[in-house]
Amino acid sequence: xxxxxxxxxxxLRRTRNEDTYYxxxxxxxxxxxxxxxxxxxxxxxSALVRDAVVDLVTGGHSLIEAVHGAAERLLAHTRHTADxxxxxxxxxxxxxxxDGYEVAWVGDSRIYMWKxxxxxxxxxxxLVQALVEAGQxxxxxxxxxxxxxxxTQALGVTAPEQLHIGMARGLLEPxxxxxxxxxxxxxxxxxxxxxxxxxxTDLAAQECVDQLLLSALDGGGDDNISVIIVRSC
Numbered sequence: 001x002x003x004x005x006x007x008x009x010x011x012l013r014r015t016r017n018e019d020t021y022y023x024x025x026x027x028x029x030x031x032x033x034x035x036x037x038x039x040x041x042x043x044x045x046s047a048l049v050r051d052a053v054v055d056l057v058t059g060g061h062s063l064i065e066a067v068h069g070a071a072e073r074l075l076a077h078t079r080h081t082a083d084x085x086x087x088x089x090x091x092x093x094x095x096x097x098x099d100g101y102e103v104a105w106v107g108d109s110r111i112y113m114w115k116x117x118x119x120x121x122x123x124x125x126x127l128v129q130a131l132v133e134a135g136q137x138x139x140x141x142x143x144x145x146x147x148x149x150x151x152t153q154a155l156g157v158t159a160p161e162q163l164h165i166g167m168a169r170g171l172l173e174p175x176x177x178x179x180x181x182x183x184x185x186x187x188x189x190x191x192x193x194x195x196x197x198x199x200x201t202d203l204a205a206q207e208c209v210d211q212l213l214l215s216a217l218d219g220g221g222d223d224n225i226s227v228i229i230v231r232s233c
Contacts, residue, residue: 001233003095004030005206009213011184018042019182019226020050025138029057032226033085034109034182036154037087045087045156048074053093063104065097067165071106074128074156088157092122092180094133094230101178102169107154110186114177118195121168125153148182172232180228185212188219198229203230 002025010017018035020043033049035042052070057063070091078087090107103111108124121130127150133139142148151157153164177198185194193215197208209227216225 001191002028003205003231003233004229005204005209006030006228007206007213008224008226009184009211009217009221012222014224016043017044018222019184019224020046021180021226021228022050022054023228023230024054025096027054027057029054029063029093030096030178030180030228030230031091031093032109032180032182032228033089033091034107034184034224034226035089037161038043041087042089044077045074045089048077048093048177049089050157053091057095063093063102064165064195064232066164067091067104067106068094068160071158071163072156075160078156086157088151088154090151090182091155092176092179092182094228096172096230096232099172100169101172103167103178104189105166106163107151108149109180109182112179112181112194112198114179114195114198115173115175118191118198120191122166122216125166127153143187174232176232178228180230181212182224182226184223184225185216185227187223188216188221188225205231 006023018208021032022206033046033214049070053066090109092109105122111122128148171185
């Protein structure tokens with residue numbers, strides 16, 4: 001059994017919501033995409049990738065194949081659009097089966113797992129994360145770095161032959177939880193607050209989502225915010 005909650009908010013500083021998401025327990029597919037690009041192009045990019053992943057997974061493709069296929073469709077769309085401006089999107093996706101799960105991500109939208117404690121499964125495809133991994137930046141300073149939003153990978157921006165899709169898989173256990181979110185959440189809500197919310201077994205998944213959205217708005221709401229929580233029961 002899967003319980004899930006989902007929600008998105010434009011935030012307090014933006015006029016458009018370039019995030020999108022998808023949540024379908026019958027398909028076992030959950031994803032968040034954070035679009036980028038001016039003149040509504042971010043909205044187009046994230047929606048196109050969302051629809052492509054759903055289409056490909058429904059057609060029998062694996063999650064990794066679906067993300068690759070979505071990247072190719074977005075690049076093809078860009079090439080055939082007359083006013084083609086750079087457009088791209090992150091993605092954080094989860095696929096559940098009867099006894100297993102797999103996750104895939106590109107960019108800095110994140111995937112966390114909750115099982116007694118909070119653990120980030122994904123790692124950001126960002127300049128700041130690359131500096132941390134190279135030992136050139138103290139992890140404690142990463143969240144305040146002026147270039148923390150510069151991505152090293154994004155669908156629609158990174159060439160297919162250079163695209164690196166992060167992935168992980170494992171057994172789906174009872175009382176295991178997953179959080180998928182855009183960086184609008186993690187920019188304004190720290191992991192301690194996220195962990196405390198994910199631990200609230202007295203709240204439904206949707207109530208936890210609503211609480212995290214409110215926490216992000218209370219923290220400034222500087223960006224679009226999208227959150228999905230998935231729990232195995």
